[in-house]
Amino acid sequence: MSAGVHTLDLNFQGTPGVIAVSVFDTGDGLAVVDPGPGSTLATLKAGLNALGAGLADVRHVLLTHIHFDHAGAAGTLLTQVPAARAYVHERGAAHLTRPERLVASATQIYGDQMDRLWGAMTPVAPDRLLPLSGGETLRLGNRDVQVHYTPGHAVHHVSYHAGDDLFLGDVGGIRLDADQTPRAPTPPPDINLSAWRDSLDRLEQLPARTLHLTHFGAYPNTPAHWAGLRTTMTVDAQRILTGLDAGQDPEALTAAFTGDLMRDLHAEHPDLPARYEFACPPWMSVQGLIRYWRREAARGEQR
Incomplete structure (x- = not known):
């Protein structure tokens, strides 16, 4: 697998350009940022295989937040890869170790489409999960990854800064094309626009060259991205x-x-x-x- 950050398209529900996974080599196995829903784990495996790697090479699962389209596959992935561990904000950790309430809440919205859309959400063993509060620097192999608490989209949202790369989950907006102005995804329950703007102010100051968005892809870090989102x-x-x-x-x-x-x-x-x-x-x-x-x-x- 070559150096740098790779963007894998999970082809969610057979549609390209909807959910992206970021993957990079740490020197101590692969880091995967937001592995996506359980329903697309096979696609994630295929994407890793295309890079000359495999699911067994994953050691670090960096979660920006616990929504199904970002973290749904985390528990199943960790079950299949005993050497891997996951990282998530402390306010989201309990939902990953005991996902029953999260699943019940989502089922009220999606009903009998839950399995088709999101697949299984397997609990994460507490000893495989590192809770974060923001401000940490994670030493992953030979890479330093800074953790930034970035609420707004979700109260438990974090972003990860590794060298030239900034992994934004949903706080950096949805941008499906270079011509599209980023837009904020604002689903319930805990949208906070004031906190979101504060998060954007902090993130824009970070010395990164590339912004990685789950929806969708990698874009140059430019003032226009942040101004457009605001x-x-x-x-x-x-x-x-x-x-x-x-x-x-x-x-x-x-x-x-x-x-x-x-x-x-x-x-x-x-x-x-x-x-x-x-x-x-x-x-x-x-x-x-x-x-x-x-x-x-x-x-x-x-x-």
């Missing part, structure tokens, strides 16, 4: 707040938001709307933003 985050959030203030119900909010979003994306590239809707269903972003604004309103009333 702008679209504000625009999308304001659309929901305006609708709430006008008394729109969730169904009307979702329809209006989806229409505006699809027009924005089509203006950047005609293929983007369908791809984006699959990678980040707008109705989930609407639900998260509604929850966020209602929580903010309740806090204002309590002051």
Whole structure:
């Protein structure tokens, strides 16, 4: 396997360019950032094989957060590779060792599609998991990996900085094409736009050349990426707040938001709307933003 960071496409549900996995050699086996859902573990194996490696070469599973599309395969991977260990924020660790509540919550959303979409989520043995708080420097083989606590998308989200590479999970936005302005995925339950903006301020200052996004791929670290994400985050959030203030119900909010979003994306590239809707269903972003604004309103009333 050659040096550098490799992006593997998990071809989620047979669709390319939706979920990416980042892989790099540490000198002490491979590090895999966000191995994806359990349903695509076979694709991850095939991707590693194409690099001249295999699942047995994995030693470090770096999780940005515990959502199924990022961490669902972690437990199964660790079961199959006894020499590997996983890293996750301390507020997400318990959900990986005891995923029953996480699975039950997701089942309320996805119902009988759970297995088809996400596959099994096997518990991670506590002694195979290193909880993180942010601020650590992990020495993985011959590589130093800095851990940054980056809430906003999720309260337990971290990002990893290794040399020229910055692994952002979802906090760096969704960007499916070089022509697309990054957009913030805002599903429930714990979206926090203020914390997210603070995370972006910290991340933008890091000396990295390449940004790695789970959705999808690697992009040069440019001021335009961060500025674009801040702008679209504000625009999308304001659309929901305006609708709430006008008394729109969730169904009307979702329809209006989806229409505006699809027009924005089509203006950047005609293929983007369908791809984006699959990678980040707008109705989930609407639900998260509604929850966020209602929580903010309740806090204002309590002051």
